[in-house]
Amino acid sequence: MKVSVPATIANFGPGFDVFGLCLEKPRDVIEVELSGEIRVEVKAYSVPEEPEKNIASVSALSLLKILGIESGFKMKIKKGIRPGSGLGSSGASALGGALAMAKLLDIDDRELIIKAALEGERIASGEAHGDNIIPALFGGFTILKSLSPLEVFKMSPKLKLVVVLPDVEISTRRARQVLPKYVPLSDAVRNIALASSLVLALKENDVKGVGQLLDDHLAIPYRKPLIPWFDKVRKAALEGGAYGVSLSGSGPAMFAIGENLKDIGKAMVEAFEEEGD
């Protein structure tokens, strides 16, 4: 059984821990078959091959355990999404492992698959939020209202964007730790206004509107010390014609919305490169 799981943009502007967008690429490809032993083989980006440390195999093991099935498996992973990129690399592996195993066993209970995938994600980031798993599973643009019970709203907007990934890594765990437990009520109100306007703009296919509604007051301001180049790259994108720019997940990847995506991407890459000197 072979599945292919795409990269995703979690948070997406003002939708911290709520909004997610499924991308077309890059992807993780995971192949699994039942076996007497447990063996994991990884190609492309390097991640652990020990079954208890590999996210995809932990998810697959978790699904077997939930179902009370005792079996080993051989798993082949083509890790196409760079770990620590902010593009949902661990979420894709976690979902891929659970999904491949579920398909092999002819199971399509989404809640079960998500539950198993969350176990896999937990070993990667300490906490499991599902904010990458959900858009990867549902596709399109997702609003995660609740994980348990599972309540997800989905839209399928026509949205083109450019994603730029610099050669640095951000620890998801660290990016969680810098967030405050309490935030100003006024900032919560600002994000509610932005997030709900953004849903309306998406629904009306107003690409410019979506771009102009990407501000965030709840997570990115506190993460600035981890992403010192954020303002510079954002400025370069806006000067390059972008309608709006934001961080993908907890970064370092950033994305921009606009018309001339090639030029915007180039301007962002140049800003990253200057910063790297």
Place this chain on the structure above:
Amino acid sequence: MKVSVPATIANFGPGFDVFGLCLEKPRDVIEVELSGEIRVEVKAYSVPEEPEKNIASVSALSLLKILGIESGFKMKIKKGIRPGSGLGSSGASALGGALAMAKLLDIDDRELIIKAALEGERIASGEAHGDNIIPALFGGFTILKSLSPLEVFKMSPKLKLVVVLPDVEISTRRARQVLPKYVPLSDAVRNIALASSLVLALKENDVKGVGQLLDDHLAIPYRKPLIPWFDKVRKAALEGGAYGVSLSGSGPAMFAIGENLKDIGKAMVEAFEEEGD
């Protein structure tokens, strides 16, 4: 010049200080003509007739001042919206005064009208938020992104609801004072999920969905001491078949969404009456 301004539901579930819904009735009717003196006459619900204490005349005076026009006026107000009801009574008077004067002077600059109306609202509640003025002016369902510069998104959903108004008053000022300056980030996230899902449900004319997305974690929990009957009336409405229930503005009015609105309203009225015994 005569204008009629409707009652409004501010906050609307998870959209504290952001969402507003324009109702068909009740309404304030305000008539104004230029005059050598300044005189205000009020019918129906009783509010001050002193020009510097009457919300509508303060708004009208404020518009004249902004425009640099020195003139008096005669104003007749039919105050159809009960003050302290949570139905945007002061917002309607504030908008009505500014709007009637603007029409008399052949001005239709929305930002100017809102600016003058906010001055009127300020004398009522200490602070001016515009969360009733905006839906009353724009009609339909409004998402207030920013007052200055004015950025409002409007939807025109087909939405029927029942509003129940008990014979108590809530001070808007007090209802503001009980709110915390800081709120848990997790509550902000919950409201973002609810508010953005609600916009999607409205856009898709999913009345049941809208009803089920009215929870709020940012304002109502802190206002509970001012509205001790809230849970009881809410429960009665849900048991009466409502999809969802919430507070209108800072109360005491409550509204419910459902099919059999007459029965739901009756159940809510009965719960209010039991509480009043």
